[in-house]
Every structure is written in C-alpha cells, then in structure tokens.
Amino acid sequence: MTIWEMLAVFAAGISAGAINTIVGSGTLITFPVLLATGLPPVTATVSNALGLIPGSISGAIGYRAELAGQSRRVRRLAVAALIGGLTGATLLLSLPSTAFETIVPVLVTLALILVILQPRISRAVQRRREHNGGPTRTDGGPLLFTGLMLASVYGGYFTAAQGIIYLSLMGMLLDDTMQRLNAVKNVLAAVVNSIAALFFLFVADFDWTAVVLIAVGSALGGQIGAKVGRRLSPTVLRTLIVVVGTVAIVQLLLR
Numbered sequence: 001m002t003i004w005e006m007l008a009v010f011a012a013g014i015s016a017g018a019i020n021t022i023v024g025s026g027t028l029i030t031f032p033v034l035l036a037t038g039l040p041p042v043t044a045t046v047s048n049a050l051g052l053i054p055g056s057i058s059g060a061i062g063y064r065a066e067l068a069g070q071s072r073r074v075r076r077l078a079v080a081a082l083i084g085g086l087t088g089a090t091l092l093l094s095l096p097s098t099a100f101e102t103i104v105p106v107l108v109t110l111a112l113i114l115v116i117l118q119p120r121i122s123r124a125v126q127r128r129r130e131h132n133g134g135p136t137r138t139d140g141g142p143l144l145f146t147g148l149m150l151a152s153v154y155g156g157y158f159t160a161a162q163g164i165i166y167l168s169l170m171g172m173l174l175d176d177t178m179q180r181l182n183a184v185k186n187v188l189a190a191v192v193n194s195i196a197a198l199f200f201l202f203v204a205d206f207d208w209t210a211v212v213l214i215a216v217g218s219a220l221g222g223q224i225g226a227k228v229g230r231r232l233s234p235t236v237l238r239t240l241i242v243v244v245g246t247v248a249i250v251q252l253l254l255r
Contacts, residue, residue: 001209005037009210013217014224016052021059021186021225022232024163026052028247030214039207045092046204049159050197051211055218056190062226066183073139073174074184078191080149085192088156089199105253110168116242140173147173148188155192163189179230 001009012033016026027048034044060067067074147169155162166185167178174181200206 001037006209006213008033009037009213010217013051013055013214014221015217016214017055017058017218017221018225018228019221020052020055020163020189020218021062021222022182022229024166024185024189026055026218026221027159034207034210037210039210042092043205043207044210045158046197046200047207047210048214049089049193049200050206051214052159052218053190053193053197054215055222056186056193058219058222059226060183060186060190060222062223063179063183063186063230066180066230067187070180070184074187076139077145077148077184077188080145081152081155081188081191082195084149084152084154085156085195086199088153088158088192089196090156091153092157092196093203140170144169144173152188152192155189156196159189159193159196162192179232182229 009030012030016030018026019029020026030048030052031044034048035041039047148166151162151165151169154165163185166188167181170176170181170184171178
C-alpha cells in the first residue's frame with residue numbers, strides 16, 4: 001500500500017468502529033476502501049473481519065454501564081452468535097458470493113421495517129401481555145436465539161448491517177431500552193467477528209497491513225461511537241439505524 005492508501009484504510013477503520021458501535025454496517029465503509037487498494041474480495045473480507053475485532057470490543061467496553069445486569073442474557077445469546085458466526089465463515093470459503101448477495105438486501109430491508117414498526121408492535125404486545133397477565137420478556141426464547149443465530153451466519157459471511165438485524169430482532173422480542181439492546185449488539189458483533197477471524201486464521205490469506213490499520217482505527221472509533229451513541233435518544237437512534245440501513249441497501253444493490 002502507498003502512504004495515502006494506508007491513511008485511507010486507517011480513516012475507514014475509525015469511521016467503521018464508530019458507526020458499528022452506534023448502529024452497525026461499518027463494513028460498508030472499510031470493505032470498498034480495501035477493494036480500492038487492490039485486495040481481492042475474499043482477502044479484503046477476512047482482513048476486515050480480523051481488523052474490526054478491537055473496534056467491537058472497544059464499543060462493548062464503552063457501553064459497559066448499559067451491559068450491567070445483562071450477563072445471563074449476553075451469555076445465552078453469545079452462544080447463538082458463536083454458532084452462526086462460525087457457520088457463516090465456513091460458507092464464505094465454500095459458497096459462491098452470489099448465494100448471499102441475492103438475499104442480503106432482502107434481510108436488511110426486512111430488518112429496517114421491523115425497526116420502524118418495533119415501537120408500535122412492542123406496545124401492542126405489551127398491552128396484550130398485561131391484559132393476559134403474561135411475564136415480561138427477558139431472553140426472547142427460542143425464537144430470538146434462532147433469529148440471532150441465523151443473523152450471525154450472515155455476520156460471519158460478510159458482517160455489513162448485521163447490527164441492524166440484531167437490533168430489530170431484539171427490539172421485537174425483548175422488553176428493554178434501545179441503548180441496553182445496543183450494548184448487547186456490540187458484544188454479539190465482537191463474538192461473531194472473533195470466531196470468524198479465528199477460523200480464517202487457519203484457512204485464508206490476510207493482508208496484515210490492512211488488519212493493523214483497521215484494528216487501531218476501529219478501536220479508536222469504538223470509543224468515539226460509544227460516547228456519541230450513549231447520548232442519543234431512542235427515536236434518534238432508531239432514525240439513524242434506518243438511515244444507515246437504507247444506505248447499506250443501496251450500496252449492496254449497486255455492488
């Protein structure tokens with residue numbers, strides 16, 4: 001890489017770390033930049049996955065206050081993320097890219113619709129539960145576990161917009177604030193990136209310059225994103241999710 005390409009990758013890492021912590025879809029920033037430096041798509045994907053791990057961890061640390069009291073939930077859902085992430089990483093090296101390129105925009109679009117409708121649907125579900133005397137949803141049950149596992153399969157394959165899918169599923173199936181759910185999302189993203197990168201270490205080629213630049217940049221960006229994201233109201237956060245998700249869909253369709 002030239003010095004200018006290295007600066008571009010580093011800047012992309014900072015941006016991706018921040019936006020991943022707040023919403024997700026940071027890969028839509030780093031991936032095109034890595035391709036522009038001349039890296040092959042698979043090498044760019046696996047280098048990006050490894051490089052974003054510090055950013056995910058940094059973001060989760062930045063949200064540690066919102067993670068308080070959620071250890072049981074996080075442990076349970078992390079199992080789903082681990083299984084799905086490993087499966088997605090395996091598929092990346094064994095399936096043609098067209099297999100997922102077709103369904104990804106559909107998944108992200110559905111996730112955005114759920115994010116938009118989530119407050120209304122959650123209120124309706126809550127009213128029905130109160131009328132029937134049902135319990136508060138604390139872990140989402142098998143439906144959330146399965147949904148997050150499938151979302152993590154996609155996350156292990158490409159990672160872009162997985163955070164949006166996580167937030168839409170948890171928002172629909174858990175009774176909690178968007179900020180606390182966003183904290184869980186950051187942990188799950190860290191699990192998926194870590195397990196996928198660990199798998200890639202043994203079977204794929206990395207560009208270590210790109211890895212280091214994105215790792216340092218995303219770690220800085222994760223702290224920036226946590227400081228900004230924790231101050232956003234649920235409405236602003238939801239709006240930002242929809243905006244970023246829409247941009248993600250457009251980029252995915254134009255790839």
